[in-house]
Amino acid sequence: xxxxxxxxLRVLLEDPTAECYGLEIGRAVGLRGGSLYPLLGRxxxxxxxxxxxxxxxxxxxxxxxxxxxxxxxxxxERARVAxxxxxQDLAPGEQAAPxxxxxxxxxxxxxxxx
Amino acid sequence: MTAWLLTTLGGAVVAAVVIAAKADLEDAxxxxxxxxxxxxxxxxxxPRGERARWREEAEAHLLDLPGRLxxxxxxxxxxxxxxSWGRARGAPSRLQALIGQVxxxxxxxxxxxxxxxxxxxxxxxxxxxxDWAPLQPLSTTRAVPLDSGLVDLLAAERALxxxxxxxARVEPAFTLDEDLSAATxxxxxxQQRRDxxxxxxxxxxxxxxxxxxxxxx
Numbered sequence: 001x002x003x004x005x006x007x008x009l010r011v012l013l014e015d016p017t018a019e020c021y022g023l024e025i026g027r028a029v030g031l032r033g034g035s036l037y038p039l040l041g042r043x044x045x046x047x048x049x050x051x052x053x054x055x056x057x058x059x060x061x062x063x064x065x066x067x068x069x070x071x072x073x074x075x076x077e078r079a080r081v082a083x084x085x086x087x088q089d090l091a092p093g094e095q096a097a098p099x100x101x102x103x104x105x106x107x108x109x110x111x112x113x114x
Numbered sequence: 115m116t117a118w119l120l121t122t123l124g125g126a127v128v129a130a131v132v133i134a135a136k137a138d139l140e141d142a143x144x145x146x147x148x149x150x151x152x153x154x155x156x157x158x159x160x161p162r163g164e165r166a167r168w169r170e171e172a173e174a175h176l177l178d179l180p181g182r183l184x185x186x187x188x189x190x191x192x193x194x195x196x197x198s199w200g201r202a203r204g205a206p207s208r209l210q211a212l213i214g215q216v217x218x219x220x221x222x223x224x225x226x227x228x229x230x231x232x233x234x235x236x237x238x239x240x241x242x243x244x245d246w247a248p249l250q251p252l253s254t255t256r257a258v259p260l261d262s263g264l265v266d267l268l269a270a271e272r273a274l275x276x277x278x279x280x281x282a283r284v285e286p287a288f289t290l291d292e293d294l295s296a297a298t299x300x301x302x303x304x305q306q307r308r309d310x311x312x313x314x315x316x317x318x319x320x321x322x323x324x325x326x327x328x329x330x331x
Contacts, residue, residue, distance in 0.1 A: 023178050033190045041203060042202070057286060064177065
């Protein structure tokens with residue numbers, strides 16, 4: 001999982017039962033549309049996130065419908081595992097995993113070496 | 115000195131144009147229109163079944179973003195990444211779409227009726243068989259040997275033009291249901307030619323007479 005995916009999962013994991021508006025997720029994570037929409041689509045395809053249109057009439061509300069996202073049951077478990085693994089990988093003194101901006105074999109920041 | 119003056123004048127003109135354009139853009143709310151167009155164009159790069167969903171969602175986000183430039187920036191970012199986004203969702207790239215359009219055009223061309231395709235060269239090349247047929251009575255099976263005098267006569271008849279009135283031959287030119295020999299056929303042609311000329315002379319004389327009466331001569 002990429003950093004952006006983990007950030008989105010962490011935002012959704014703060015309250016797994018709550019439905020989040022896509023723009024709120026983007027603001028919390030710091031992503032704009034070009035990165036946010038493909039990411040949400042991938043998570044939805046993977047079954048980690050479910051979405052639905054909000055139950056409002058656009059003519060009555062005076063604005064378009066919003067798409068609401070929340071973690072699925074499987075998504076909650078997998079998000080917790082993924083975030084825990086990422087925190088473990090990034091913890092001081094641990095060997096950094098490849099793909100996280102460091103090369104395997106080099107000493108991790110914090111003075112610890114493999 | 116001249117360069118400094120030109121630079122100052124040019125800067126003033128550019129500043130005036132930018133200020134005027136900015137005022138017009140703000141008045142017309144062009145930013146949101148451009149942002150919506152960008153989102154629309156970005157959605158066109160997605161697979162057909164997903165366009166409406168993402169477009170509606172992105173437009174809702176544009177309306178909820180504050181200010182004028184932030185929605186435009188959001189839409190620009192969406193459009194900028196829409197190519198890779200669409201390919202990730204299974205849509206063909208622009209090159210693939212172009213190749214598909216060319217192939218479809220070729221298939222449409224090949225699926226045209228064969229007769230239509232064969233008919234095209236006929237516009238540029240004349241048919242091998244002439245439109246005219248050898249002059250012969252229908253009841254005979256051999257061609258009529260026409261003498262040169264008769265051919266000249268027929269050609270002169272076709273070239274005959276008189277101003278002021280039209281000449282039309284109403285009776286059938288030839289009697290085709292009789293078994294005609296070549297000599298009889300040529301004789302009939304000459305007789306019809308004489309009758310035609312006599313009729314022509316009569317009508318010409320009538321025309322001159324009527325014209326003289328009208329003019330009081």
